Amino acid sequence: MHALAKTSLVDSAVEAIRSEIVGSRWPVGEKLPNEAKLSQFLSISRGTVREAVRVLVSQGYLETRQGSGTYVLSTADASRPLTMARRANLRDQFEARLALDAEAARLTAIRQTPAVIAELRTLLEKRGNFDGSDKAGFVARDLAFHKAVVAASCNSVLVHMYDFFSTLISETIEATLGEELQEPDMASHAAIIDAIETGDPEKADAAVRRFMAPVLRDLERLLAS
Amino acid sequence: MHALAKTSLVDSAVEAIRSEIVGSRWPVGEKLPNEAKLSQFLSISRGTVREAVRVLVSQGYLETRQGSGTYVLSTADASRPLTMARRANLRDQFEARLALDAEAARLTAIRQTPAVIAELRTLLEKRGNFDGSDKAGFVARDLAFHKAVVAASCNSVLVHMYDFFSTLISETIEATLGEELQEPDMASHAAIIDAIETGDPEKADAAVRRFMAPVLRDLERLLAS
C-alpha cells in the first residue's frame, strides 16, 4: 500500500499558483494580486500564502518587491529538475554527470592555458593514490581535481551543476550501495590532462569517457545484482 | 553603482541554517531544534523561521514531519545550480544544453527501438519547415521533436534538465536578443535521426554537435556585437 501524501495547504497553494503561472494566467512580468486577495482566493490565511509565495520565489518563478507587489519572473522551474534528479536512479545520475564532465573537458581543451594545465597536474600530484588511510581526505583531493577540470571550462552553469551531481552521487552511493566504486588510477587521470593539453575537444571528450567507462560498467553490475 | 541587496530576515535565516547543514553541525538524518528554539537562536519570530524552513524544504535540504520535527535530508542544494544558471550568460546556457542534447543522443542511439525511430520521423514530419505563419506553433512542434529525442534516452535526469534549459534559453533569448536564432532545417534534423538509427553513440553525438555548431556560431557573433 502506498498512502497518498495528503499535501499541506502550503503545497496546494504552491501548486495552484504555479499552475496559473505556467498556464499564463499571469504572464512573465505580470503583478500578482496582493497577499490579502490571494488568501481570499485560496481560502487560506495570509501566513500560509506567504509561505507558498516564498517557495515560488526560491524556485525562481516569482519576485517580491516590498511596497510594490509580487511579480512573475519566469515560467521555468529552477528547482524541480534537480529535485527529480535526487530521486532518480544512480545510473541516470551518473550519465548526467558524465555529460557535464565530457562537455567541460571539451571546453577546457578549447580554452586551456599553460597555467591551467600546470594547475591540473599539481592537483593530480597532490591527489596521489589511495594509501589506505584518510579515505575522506583522498576523496576530497580527488574531487578537487575533477572540479578543477570543470572550472577550467569557464562555464558557470556546468560548474554549479557538476557540484550538485558530485554531492548527490556520493550521497546516493552511500545510501544505496554502501560500498564505494572503484576509483580510476593516476594514469587514467593523467590521460585526461594530456588530452586537454592537445587542445582537441574530441580527444578530451573521448578521454573522459574512457575514464568513466569502467566505473559505469561496475555500476551496472552492482545495480543488476 | 551596485547597491548591495539588504537581505530579508528570511534570507538571512535560510543562509544561517544552510551553513549549519553544509557545515555538518546537523548531519544528514539529524533532527533540528524545534521552531520555538530556532526562533530563539536566530532572534526572529516563529513565522519567519517557518518561511526559512519551508524554503530549505523546497530546496531539498530539509524534511518536516508534523508532530515529530524537522530533519536534514541532504547537503546538496537542488535549487542553487539552476538558479545560478538563470543568471548565467546565454552562451553558457547553450553549452550546458548541448551537453545534455549530445549525451541524450548517445543514449538514445544505444537504447533505440524501431518504434522510437518511427516516432521521431513522424514528429519531424509534423514539424515541417516554417511557413511564415503560426510561429508559436512551429516552435512548439520543433521543441516536441527535440524533447522526444531526449525522452528516448530513458534517462529522467536528462529529460528534466533539458526541459528546464529549453524554457530558460527561450526566455533568455527573448529578454536579451529580442530576435530569434536561425533554426536548422529539416535535413539537419533528419541527420540526427539517421545517426541514432545506426546505433553508434559516437555518430549520434557528432550529428547533434554538427547540428548545433552553426547556431552556436550565430550566437557568438550576436553576443560579440
Place this chain on the structure above:
DNA sequence: TATAATCAAGTCATCTGATGATTTGGTGAT
C-alpha cells in the same frame, strides 16, 4: 511651465498569540 519636496495609499515584512492536527513514547489493562 518645469521641477522638487511632500504626502498618502498600497503592499510586503515581521511580530505576537492562539488553536488544530499529527506523531511518538509511555502507561496500564488484558
Place this chain on the structure above:
DNA sequence: ATCACCAAATCATCAGATGACTTGATTATA
C-alpha cells in the same frame, strides 16, 4: 507480551497588528 489509550512534543494554520518600503499624486517653489 500485546494492545488500547493517553499525554507531551511538534509542526500546521489562523488572526490581528505594526513597521518598512514603493509609488504615484499633490503641492510648493523657482
